[in-house]
Amino acid sequence: MNKRILETLEFEKVKQMIQQFVVTAQGKEELARLVPDNQLQKITNALQETEDGLKVQRLRGGIPIPKLENIRPHMKRIEIGADLNGVELAQVSRVLSTTSELARFIDDLKDSEIEFNRLYMWAEQLVTIPVLSRRLKEAIDEDGRVTDDASPELKIIRQNIRRSEQTVREQLDSIVRGKNAKYLSDAIITMRNDRYVIPVKQEYRGVFGGVVHDQSASGQTLFVEPKQIVDLNNRLRQYQIAERNEVQRILSELSAELVPHRQEIIHNAYVIGQMDLMNAKARFGKEIKAIVPTISEENYVVLKQARHPLIDQEKVVPNDISIGEGYQAIVITGPNTGGKTITLKTLGLLQLMGQAGLPIPVDEESQIGIFEEVFADIGDEQSIEQSLSTFSSHMTNTVEILSKVNEKSLVLFDELGAGTDPQEGAALAIAILDDLGKKSAYVMATTHYPELKIYGYNRANTINASMEFNVDTLSPTYHLLIGVPGRSNAFEISSRLGLAQEVIDEAKQLIDDESQDLNEMISDLETRRKMAETEYLEMRHYVEEAEALQANLKEAYSYFFEEREKELEKAKKKANEVVSEAEEKAEKIIADIRKMQQQIGQTNVKEHQLIDAKSQLADLHQEETLRKNKVLQKAKQQKILKVGDEVLVTTYGQRGTLLKKNGNQWQVQIGILKMNVSEDDLTPVAPEKEPKQRVVHAVRSESSSHVANQLDLRGKRYEEALNEVDQYLDSAILAGYPQVTIVHGKGTGALRQGITEYLKKHRSVKSFEFAPANQGGNGATIVKFK
DSSP: OOOOHHHHHTTHHHHHHTTTTBBBHHHHHHHTTOOOOOOOOHHHHHHHHHHHHHHHHHSSSOOOOOOOOOOHHHHHHHHHHHOOOOOHHHHHHHHHHHHHHHHHHHHHHTTTTTTOHHHHHTTTTTOOOOHHHHHHHHHOOOOOOGGOOOOOOOHHHHHHHHHHHHHHHHHHHHHHHGGGGBBBBBSSOOTTTTEEEEEEEEGGTTSSSSSSEEOOSSSEEEEEEEEHEEEEEEHHHHHHHHHHHHHHHHHHHHHHHHHHGGHHHHHHHHHHHHHHHHHHHHHHHHTOOOOOOEEOOOOEEEEEOOOOTTSTTTTTOOOOESSSSSSSEEEESSSSSSSSSHHHHHHHHHHHHHTTTTOOOOOOOOOOOOOSSEEEEOOOOOBBBTBBBBHHHHHHHHHHHHOOOOOEEEEEETTEEEEEEEHHHHHHHHHHHHHHHHTOEEEEEOOTTHHHHHHHHHHHHHEEEEEEEEEETTTTEEEEEETOOOOOOOOHHHHHTTHHHHHHHHHHHOOOOOHHHHHHHHHHHHHHHHHHHHHHHHHHHHHHHHHHHHHHHHHHHHHHOOOHHHHHHHHHHHHHHHHHHHHHHHHHHHHHHHHHHHTTSSSSOOOHHHHHHHHHHHHHHOOOOTTTTTHHHHHTTTTTTTTEEEETTTTTTTTEEEEEEEETEEEEEEEEEEEEGGGEEEEEEOOOOOOOOOOBBBBSSSOOOOOSSSSETTTTHHHHHHHHHHHHHHHHHTTSEEEEEOOOTTTTTTTHHHHHHHHHHHHEEEEEEOOOOGTTTTGEEEEEEE
């Protein structure tokens, strides 16, 4: 990729934004070497590493990498036999400890079964050297100081130094605080030439003897080493020399221990630098709300809601930019200050960032192409040094671009053909675009020339575009409108700023009809685009609602079937329990009847006893919980009817027999009446059986098989009459009568009273009352059964 495009599109400024997130010297070197690539595999690898970095950032807050210095020069020095100092060894030690920490961190990610594209591949290249790392940590602290534990000899020497220093200080303290303090310029202990001394007034230099090491600028104070501590200082100095020699020996020894592992340590630093760059790219991506785009091998560039990374992300206006599929050239027309140049730079810079493996500030489902070269002619190219005008400078760049461009090039032109006569400039711009079209290059160009609006309609693989302008606010919106050419808003702006309408009308008459028609066409296109956009958003809203409703219905449908299966299982279980319970009760009732037969023998079984048994069996019937279910009722009513069936006419509550069908109606025989009834009012019923007396073996009722609905007791004795009433009621109940009439006459009222008392105690009697006056009055009682 040519360096000129990196400068023009300010790629280095993007790298400077990333640099603030790099913490290692190796990472900074990797970032400095970062440039866009045009090899598919390399771009894919770089983008996958960025994606891994974003994933670790999201799940673990990033890869834990501390600040590390460049250790490559140190490794070169030990290779030629030089010794490293304490600070350099500390830096190497930090690389080794970071290697171990990263290995543990990535092992934890593996244990969590988190998948990555390339992070594990880099981690496998880390080589831990635990013995050497532990040795360096013990011998060198983080500041590069050799610790007391570096060797037993050093520990003893430093203990002797501390004791000697303490003795010297105690001796000097006694001088400073004693009677000799009056000879001192100040009551302090200081050092000169690595030896402890005291500040003595010049006139008392002979009081303490010893050695003078220095004097003040004025000469009034001498720094004297008293004679009584000269030997102590000499001994301290010997210990200090021994310490220096031991430290040098330790540093030399540690440096020699690094030599066998030199290549592993250098490669560890390189791998850590790669991970540091992954981290930095991820943090940069989070900062500007960027994503990792996909790669289109067909070079279909689709940038959704693209934002320029160097503009404040809270203020930048996002735009949808696409090129390659459907058209390979975009001609952006319209007035200045509308954002044309920024749109041009956004496309070029985001493409360069993507080919460099960086995240780009776009929405999901965006994709980039792969271009061998990106060319641009943007900005004021006037050159005083070369005595070139703006037009000449632009044309020089254009000539160079046309000589190098091919089908895998992206070309960005700002104000194509500007700086010369408008007619000639427009003609040149069209010719240049045609030449680029022949070479199948991808082009985005901005221009003021109205002729290029027509060009965008007439040329294949070319589309017009413009930057939206709000006439109401007299300001650009910075939104890119693909498919709509730009138009001059001079008349509208002038009108809103107060220019007289007659002046505007006169100006309109001065421009040719073709230009006026073109502007009207553009205005109509803008109106239609806004209408289409509004309808699209509305339809999108309905589609989202429909999708949400469909998802809810699927979930509810699934839930319904699960619950239905559960309820069916419950119902089956309950039904089995009910059936079992009913079987047990039925067996008990049958056993009781058999026992009763054995006890009674040949004696007649009372009818009410049989009725009691029948009632107990009837009580075993379980009420249906779906009795009121209209769907089931309707299903029952759909049973096929045929001539001769017995039915219940629901409107009248009477039973009848079907005679013939007339359309949706049936002729029904109800008693002596024949009626036409709608099929919806008919419910099939089982044929009514003739009432029969129940018998138990040879036991048979003495009464006739036909039971009248009225019992006449007139002339009967009291006991005989009550016995007949008892048997008659049992027979009537078995015959299924809803009510009967008992004629007892008026007489003395004793029989009537006895029957009334009997009926009160009978368990099957629902109610009773005297008959109406025309049916016997209080000489007869009407009895209704349950």
